[in-house]
Amino acid sequence: MQDMGRPLIDEKDISNNFAQSNNIQSDSKAEITGLSQEKSPNLLNIFSVVILILFIAMSVFIFTVKLSKTSTYKNKQEEASRLETQLNSRELKDVDVQAQTLSDGLDIFKKLDTSRIVYNDLLNNLASLVPQGLKFSNLIIDEKFKAKLIGTANSDQEVAVFIDSVKQSPNYKSESLLSLRHSESGSSLETIGKEIRYELEFEVVSKNFTASSIEKNLKSPENNQ
Amino acid sequence: MPEKDIKNSFSPLFPLLVFIICLALGYLLIGPNIQEIKKLNIDIDAKKEEIINMEKKISDLKF
Numbered sequence: 001m002q003d004m005g006r007p008l009i010d011e012k013d014i015s016n017n018f019a020q021s022n023n024i025q026s027d028s029k030a031e032i033t034g035l036s037q038e039k040s041p042n043l044l045n046i047f048s049v050v051i052l053i054l055f056i057a058m059s060v061f062i063f064t065v066k067l068s069k070t071s072t073y074k075n076k077q078e079e080a081s082r083l084e085t086q087l088n089s090r091e092l093k094d095v096d097v098q099a100q101t102l103s104d105g106l107d108i109f110k111k112l113d114t115s116r117i118v119y120n121d122l123l124n125n126l127a128s129l130v131p132q133g134l135k136f137s138n139l140i141i142d143e144k145f146k147a148k149l150i151g152t153a154n155s156d157q158e159v160a161v162f163i164d165s166v167k168q169s170p171n172y173k174s175e176s177l178l179s180l181r182h183s184e185s186g187s188s189l190e191t192i193g194k195e196i197r198y199e200l201e202f203e204v205v206s207k208n209f210t211a212s213s214i215e216k217n218l219k220s221p222e223n224n225q
Numbered sequence: 226m227p228e229k230d231i232k233n234s235f236s237p238l239f240p241l242l243v244f245i246i247c248l249a250l251g252y253l254l255i256g257p258n259i260q261e262i263k264k265l266n267i268d269i270d271a272k273k274e275e276i277i278n279m280e281k282k283i284s285d286l287k288f
Contacts, residue, residue, distance in 0.1 A: 048243035062258045069265040076272035083279040
């Protein structure tokens with residue numbers, strides 16, 4: 001009953017409790033602010049780590065791409081060298097075959113050219129033997145170089161001179177030089193008015209009129225003289 | 226010295242370190258490799274063209 005005068009809650013206690021509660025609140029506030037201060041660097045660190053990982057991944061990717069490209073380039077280089085070898089061998093073969101074909105063609109052409117009769121020279125040579133007044137009307141040369149010459153002359157002498165010239169010429173064979181046939185009795189020599197029609201047969205020495213022999217004559221002008 | 230304080234003292238250095246590492250990676254690894262890849266691409270294109278030309282030449286040859 002002595003405590004009846006004493007209040008149930010002392011003012012000091014209340015103030016003490018209040019002070020304590022204030023202290024607790026201030027401590028908790030301090031802890032909360034400390035936590036928020038810790039969180040922001042943590043986020044930055046995480047972001048940095050992510051960036052670093054991305055960079056490393058990019059480096060690895062680029063390195064892999066480089067390796068792949070290097071491998072592709074090596075393959076292409078090998079393929080190119082293989083094709084180059086193939087091309088060279090084929091080109092050489094092609095050139096060889098073409099050269100052989102050309103050589104064969106050239107040989108044939110040379111053979112043909114050298115065995116070719118230059119009729120221009122033959123006619124010029126024949127014309128040089130003809131005396132004045134003697135005319136040709138027809139000249140036939142067969143594949144065996146047997147010539148048949150038909151023409152007219154003013155006199156027998158002209159024909160005789162011509163026959164003599166042909167006999168003396170080394171370009172014609174005298175053995176088969178002439179065969180005379182009168183038209184009525186089988187000879188080719190006849191008189192038509194004032195003109196004498198003649199028909200001669202002789203053999204041309206073909207080798208003297210080939211391109212090769214003419215070329216030789218041209219190369220050695222002494223022979224021509 | 227509590228552990229919290231040690232953590233707080235290291236954390237500002239870490240992003241700087243990462244930045245330096247990224248710079249080094251970019252300068253030493255990524256940059257030269259990209260240049261090399263560009264050069265390889267040009268070389269590969271040239272080789273492709275060369276191969277096409279040679280194939281055409283081979284097909285043009287008779288033998």
